[in-house]
Amino acid sequence: MTSGGLQAAEREADGLLAPISLNSQWVDCTAPVVPAACGSAHPRSDLIVRILPKALEQADANALRIAGHSGDYDTAFIFYDRILALRTQTRLLHVVLGHVLAHEITHLLAPEAGHSASGIMRASWSANDLDVGGSSCHGLSRQVALLMHQQAMQRISTRYAENE
Amino acid sequence: MSEFHSGLRVLRSAFVAGALSMAVCVLSGKAKHETSPEAVLQVRLYDRAQVPAETLQLAMGESSRIFKMAGIKLDWNQPSVEPSEDRGLDMSAADARRTGGDREYLVIRILRTTSANVFPGALGFALPFAQSGAHVEIFYDRVLATARSRNAIPYLVLGCAMAHESGHVLLRSSDHSSGGLMQTNWNELTWHLASKGLLAFLPGEKSQMRQRVLAFQGSPKLNILVYRSSG
Numbered sequence: 001m002t003s004g005g006l007q008a009a010e011r012e013a014d015g016l017l018a019p020i021s022l023n024s025q026w027v028d029c030t031a032p033v034v035p036a037a038c039g040s041a042h043p044r045s046d047l048i049v050r051i052l053p054k055a056l057e058q059a060d061a062n063a064l065r066i067a068g069h070s071g072d073y074d075t076a077f078i079f080y081d082r083i084l085a086l087r088t089q090t091r092l093l094h095v096v097l098g099h100v101l102a103h104e105i106t107h108l109l110a111p112e113a114g115h116s117a118s119g120i121m122r123a124s125w126s127a128n129d130l131d132v133g134g135s136s137c138h139g140l141s142r143q144v145a146l147l148m149h150q151q152a153m154q155r156i157s158t159r160y161a162e163n164e
Numbered sequence: 165m166s167e168f169h170s171g172l173r174v175l176r177s178a179f180v181a182g183a184l185s186m187a188v189c190v191l192s193g194k195a196k197h198e199t200s201p202e203a204v205l206q207v208r209l210y211d212r213a214q215v216p217a218e219t220l221q222l223a224m225g226e227s228s229r230i231f232k233m234a235g236i237k238l239d240w241n242q243p244s245v246e247p248s249e250d251r252g253l254d255m256s257a258a259d260a261r262r263t264g265g266d267r268e269y270l271v272i273r274i275l276r277t278t279s280a281n282v283f284p285g286a287l288g289f290a291l292p293f294a295q296s297g298a299h300v301e302i303f304y305d306r307v308l309a310t311a312r313s314r315n316a317i318p319y320l321v322l323g324c325a326m327a328h329e330s331g332h333v334l335l336r337s338s339d340h341s342s343g344g345l346m347q348t349n350w351n352e353l354t355w356h357l358a359s360k361g362l363l364a365f366l367p368g369e370k371s372q373m374r375q376r377v378l379a380f381q382g383s384p385k386l387n388i389l390v391y392r393s394s395g
Contacts, residue, residue: 001392046388046389047386105388
């Protein structure tokens with residue numbers, strides 16, 4: 001996937017997560033010039049997203065992603081082949097990927113919240129959620145949103161404590 | 165010999181001969197700013213001079229050491245492909261004290277040879293306000309010549325030259341100080357102190373540069389690092 005496509009998806013995810021004010025930034029660690037934040041000793045408070053070309057064997061047949069841990073880091077694995085398979089003329093790639101990113105960031109920041117009956121935390125989305133002009137919204141409860149915000153702030157504090 | 169220059173505007177005025185009132189920063193203990201938040205400056209280095217690998221690594225280490233004493237960690241990148249925004253020189257910005265739009269990283273280019281009439285005697289130059297292309301260019305032929313004439317190790321000369329010119333960029337100034345690393349004219353004693361690791365930025369310069377790097381970083385954020393695996 002191109003960096004432009006990734007940025008469009010990140011903007012989509014930012015839009016979905018905007019009400020939560022995470023104060024986060026996306027860092028493309030596979031850009032031609034690797035940003036400093038991607039160094040080997042980056043803080044454990046950082047979140048990691050790995051976009052894999054093919055789904056992992058242990059993933060459910062229809063899963064688009066898995067959230068978990070990789071080493072000391074909270075990591076989301078996203079299966080690009082399955083994201084691509086969902087793309088249609090009205091269901092744009094960056095919209096689908098943006099939803100998946102927002103969904104996984106939510107899992108990483110509020111793992112105990114699980115899935116919900118509506119919004120981006122539904123276990124599976126309908127076509128209407130992902131089509132252009134579809135009805136999706138973040139749909140997170142106030143409690144989950146607060147939890148995510150608190151988690152993000154805590155990680156930012158930890159990040160700077162680790163540097164001391 | 166005048167060895168350091170910054171920006172086109174000061175090409176003439178920088179050639180000030182005479183004795184130096186040198187203020188040397190003697191290092192003792194941990195630098196004041198080595199605590200949180202960490203100020204990290206990304207440096208993109210393009211080696212057009214094909215500097216021997218060991219010399220280049222040691223020179224980068226020397227620059228890093230100098231900046232570390234200012235509370236700034238240099239994060240070196242040597243991209244194999246030069247992005248369009250790093251190519252060429254933006255000389256139009258040499259005089260313009262522009263605000264905003266500054267790049268949050270430093271671009272250093274090392275050239276193998278330089279015509280004698282380009283910044284005569286200088287080891288390099290800086291364009292603190294360049295909005296594209298290199299911020300710093302270093303003339304490696306003159307680095308080697310200085311190393312020979314001053315009986316200095318090439319990596320030390322290269323490391324000091326990169327640190328000095330990068331200092332101009334972070335200080336947003338083509339001015340020189342009366343002592344320390346940002347002085348214009350380096351004589352035998354200066355190089356001797358440099359070889360002992362006793363030459364550094366002045367306290368005011370350190371603070372100003374560190375604030376600038378921290379301003380690049382903006383308010384603390386939660387990083388979401390994205391890795392794209394290829395097929």
